[in-house]
Amino acid sequence: MSFTTTLRKETNHLFDACYNHPFVQGIGKGELSKGQLIHYVKQDFEYLNAMIQTRAYTMAKCTDREKMALLNEGISFILADETHPHHNFCHVAGVDYEALQGENLAPNAHHYSRYMLQVAQSGTLGEALAVALPCPWIYLDIGERLMNDVKPDESHPFYPWISFYGNLEMPSITKTLRWLDELAEDAGEAECERMRQHFINGCKMEYMFFDMAYTEQAWPV
Helix, strand or coil: CHHHHHHHHHHHHHHHHHCCCHHHHHHHHCCHHHHHHHHHHHHHHHHHHHHHHHHHHCCCCCCCCHHHHHHHHHHHHHHHHHHHHHHHHHHHCCCHHHHHHHCCCCHHHHHHHHHHHHHHHHHCCCHHHHHHHHHHHHHHHHHHHHHHCCCCCCCCCCHHHHHHHHHCCHHHHHHHHHHHHHHHHHHCHHHHHHHHHHHHHCCCCCHHHHHHHHCCCCCCC
């Protein structure tokens, strides 16, 4: 069994927890409040900035141009495509997307963003890939499951969000999984364990991010 197959099997309960979180289920039911939608978009815009930087730090560890192109593809996707789900939430909430940018990070988003950046800067190439993998992998899983379970049509308020992730074909994920498997084969036991732990932590932080949006989390003082 490959390294990433083992990771996915080990974190199946975390993928399930994310899918069953009230925020994600609220997307499926079309029942999220204006405040929850706004809070999510504010925080996700800043988080995705950190993801772009994480991929850039990861690219700096590469010497293979094919791998650099793969990471650049991920950056381009965030900049050019992943704004579409944000616009859906903003449309339903009745707010302007540009007005929600430049906000301070809430505790969970701050922790997740800084954790990714720290690992990408100070860790190995394998660690940098592992810490950024939960986000796209979990969102693809959520989108596919919502499409299958909800079967939304265009009358659903969050149809653009669900169909974006549910119908998304990202061969870059498959390539990244294969790349991480190759790195794991050459890594020592200690590095593989760090890669494993970073991936698990990232999955847990994805759940925490949804929780932050659902509760409209703010700093307590």
